[in-house]
Amino acid sequence: MMTDDSVFNGFLIGVFVWAIGAIVVLRWVIAPYGRHQRDGWGPKLPTRLAWVVMESPASLLFAYFFFTGPNHTQIAPLILFGLWQLHYAHRAFIYPLQLRVKEGDSMTAAIALLGGLYCGVNGYLNGSYVGRLGTHLASAEWLSDWRFIVGVLVFFFGYALNKHSDHILQNLRKPGETGYKIPYGGGYRFVSAPNYLGELITWIGFALASWSLAGVSFVVFTGANLIPRALINHRWYQEKFKDYPPERKAVIPFLL
Template identity: 45%
Template sequence: SSSVCCRSEVPATGTTQPAASLGFRPPAPHFTKMYLCMCLYVVFTSGLTVFFIYLRTFIYSFFMRGRPFPLQILLFGMLFCIYNGFLQGYYMIYCAQYPKDWFTDFRFTSGVLLFLFGMGINIHSDILLRQLRKPGDHTYKIPQGGLFTYVSGANFFGEIVEWFGYAIATWSIPAFAFALFTLCFIGPRAYHHHRYYLRMFTDYPKSRKALIPFIF
């Protein structure tokens, strides 16, 4: 192939780092003075996102083991993350309106718990996937343990749950749009991975679903 490629750890770093940087944009001074409570909500929810992105960008990505990654996909990923980071940040800073008791609202608390639950699944699944291969090994193996006991795309499921949790916690249109995009983008990937595993491994667990435990 004539495609230009980069090292496997670069895509996770290059595509998500711009979005993480946008997350550190400080609120406008008048916003902080007029809406102190709302600013706390914005800082907290944005902090969750920035924490996960930096964790994936600067820690997980350098432990990835895989084949070279097409540079074109890296560039498209960077553009999307910049655009999405701008939308999320702009809405939270300039458009979002929350009541004073939003910290105790069921949508906020359940959304944060769902976000943390999904992030835990995502990180744990990524660790299990990394442990499948030794340095220089590019062969496919059957993932075992954790949510992989029930689905082929445990890491995908965790990320989808995570961003829907964020959308519920922020209760914003851009966040729900991003969560839906995540579902539509990586949901089919989980399905195709599942089909690939079934074709490649004759001993692949037949009871294991593609994305949603016991359902799909």
């Protein structure tokens, strides 16, 4: 008989396998959205709706599994719930409205549905862990544990970098403008994708603060998707703009 724990472990292993699959596939295929959107990938959804479909399961399923678990009255789990929603309530319900999209902009539906499927599994895994399985999180001592404190600080550093970098991108286009420009300032002084770097740091912080394999699975999945995309976008910038800053790296300052 399947127990709750075997379901959890099955999905956890599934995410690691999925991440390895993503690394392999993304060597040959560029995910068809944003600047790489192209025909031939089936039906499309309006861009803003696609972002809600893709990201809202992470917010909603985390909340469901968190509040149906015994940890939901304890302070450290509540803080982790707050961190998760700070990112995901924004990403699912506010970020789509902030995007500068033009009339008729769309995203490949398969990307939105696949993203939504992953976000649902991710919300389930991390919500179940923080709300129920992570018994160490419910103890008062966890609040003063270095892993929790450093993890929360790392989360906020990544969060600020991700949001500031996304904010710079959103303001490159004036209302009604289309096309792409070179972003400058903030993390763009060092890399072409500081928003992706910020996202990775955010979830490294969360994994540390929750000290969980569910958190680690999210870091691995995020890296598997965003590092290849950052490398492709970096090359795209270099080819498109002859005056692209030569010292800028793709995603890791001074290294990659």
